[in-house]
Amino acid sequence: MRPCRTEMSTKFLNFSCNFRHAFVLPHGHQVQWFPGHMQKGIAQLLSRLRSIDCVLEIHDSRVPFSGRTPLFKDLMKMKAHVLLLNKCDLADISRKNDIVHRLKEEGVDKVLFTNLTDPKSKVIKRELFPVIVEAIHSKPRFNRETSQDYEMAVIGVPNVGKSTFINYVRHTHTTMKKKSLKVGAIAGVTRSVSGKIRANFNPPVYLTDTPGILTPRVSDVEEGMKLALCGCVPDHVVGEDLVVDFMLYWFNKHRDFRYMEHFNLPEPTDDVTVLLNHVAKENNFIKRMKSIDSNNYDYFPDYIASARLVLKQFREGALGPALLDDI
Ligand SMILES: Nc1nc2c(ncn2[C@@H]2O[C@H](COP(=O)(O)OP(=O)(O)OP(=O)(O)O)[C@@H](O)[C@H]2O)c(=O)[nH]1
Ligand SMILES: [Mg+2]
Known part of the structure; x- marks a missing residue:
């Protein structure tokens, strides 16, 4: 035994x-990886922010509290925000409620746990859109108040599954079955902000993919090494x-x-x-x-x-x- x-x-x-x-x-x-495409990605993302109703932040559920880029925490205050803790097939989430509770204390209200290797994810099929729509209507939409469609930017550190998520949602909620975005098991596959990708017909939902963005200098060694261990930083960097x-x-x-x-x-x-x-x-x-x-x-x-x-x-x-x- x-x-x-x-x-x-x-x-x-x-x-x-x-x-x-x-x-x-x-x-x-040091744990430092901030190539040019990240700086460009930030500029592109910020220039699109006016037409974005909600930021969907994807993070690795093995590190639910550490490694989130400070920029995302700022965006969270400006826009409706939903945090998807992905790759939960690899994480020990036996204390899910405690994780959610602590994130709530940190100001993250809407948290979903996802496993994108599960082709029949109930979270993506049933829970995702209602949670997003609720988040959007809980904040002022300003210039987009009368708009019928919902536009979202999918953000996060590298290699957490942002592009996989968009392909998955598009496949689940539309009739467009072809994968639209390139994905890969190394950090830095997506190098620029994508165009609007239709992810649902009714209500009309559009998703925008973004490159994984890290903070220019990770000051906490252990936090940086946790990201490296999860593959969010290319191995050759560390x-x-x-x-x-x-x-x-x-x-x-x-x-x-x-x-x-x-x-x-x-x-x-x-x-x-x-x-x-x-x-x-x-x-x-x-x-x-x-x-x-x-x-x-x-x-x-x-x-x-x-x-x-x-x-x-x-x-x-x-x-x-x-x-x-x-x-
Ligand atoms: N085990 C597991 N693997 C996943 C999951 N979601 C995505 N992956 C894998 O994670 C890797 C990274 O996925 P991507 O979608 O390219 O990640 P990304 O966040 O777009 O990465 P960048 O473009 O580099 O920022 C791929 O090999 C996916 O197959 C998941 O829920 N579980
Ligand atoms: Mg990607």
Whole structure:
């Protein structure tokens, strides 16, 4: 029988005394990704704001409280706002009510949890439009007061599922079955603000896709690393091995040793090279390099290949559902 989480945690508790209490980035490293398309996207979004009735913010439900760009919090005060916590198939949302409660305290009134891998999502089919319409009518629409149609901008940090959401809604609520937007499992697929995309006939609803936008400088290291772990920042920006190191730190900090069982490690570790070495050995990830002093080849464990595999498995939920923020 597999040991349960608490059994495992107790068994290895003495290991945890020596684990890190804070995550520190190596000197010269920072979580910073603000390419030109984000700056352009912000300008395009702001120029369209007059015709927008509601901002639909999509965020990753594994980090319900951290990583939201400050610009979105400002937009939330100006426009009707609905927060979709997406990818809830990968998140531990057993304390859903507590999450909603805390978000309410932060001024976020309308929250929906979505899983866009579920082709029969009841939330998208039944709950979404009534919640949006209610949000829109709870705020003045100014120049759009008499307008019969609803226009929304879909905003959020990169790789949270904004384009997937628009394709999904369009597919569910209209007869236009062709996918209109490009999606992908890496951050930064959408590079500019789209035109209006019809997403419903009655009432007429139009959605505008936007590029994922991050804050120019993420000052809180752990907040930035959580985004990186969820894939909202491209791996090369921080470094795959560093992102895995953060994952290890996070699991150990919460006395959650499921990584040990998943990767077949004999005991918990706080040293990322131990994990990467082990994964390299198990998967035969070997790097061949020519020696400088002889014509022979030297063989090393391929840490980058190992780190990519670990991250892929974490992000696909193979280690189980995660909630990276404390409630
Ligand atoms: N597991 C899971 N994956 C999802 C979900 N929604 C979207 N994805 C995946 O997340 C990845 C990113 O989706 P996109 O729609 O391209 O994300 P985006 O927010 O438009 O990303 P940018 O254009 O880079 O800002 C894709 O591989 C989607 O298949 C979900 O609910 N669950
Ligand atoms: Mg996109």
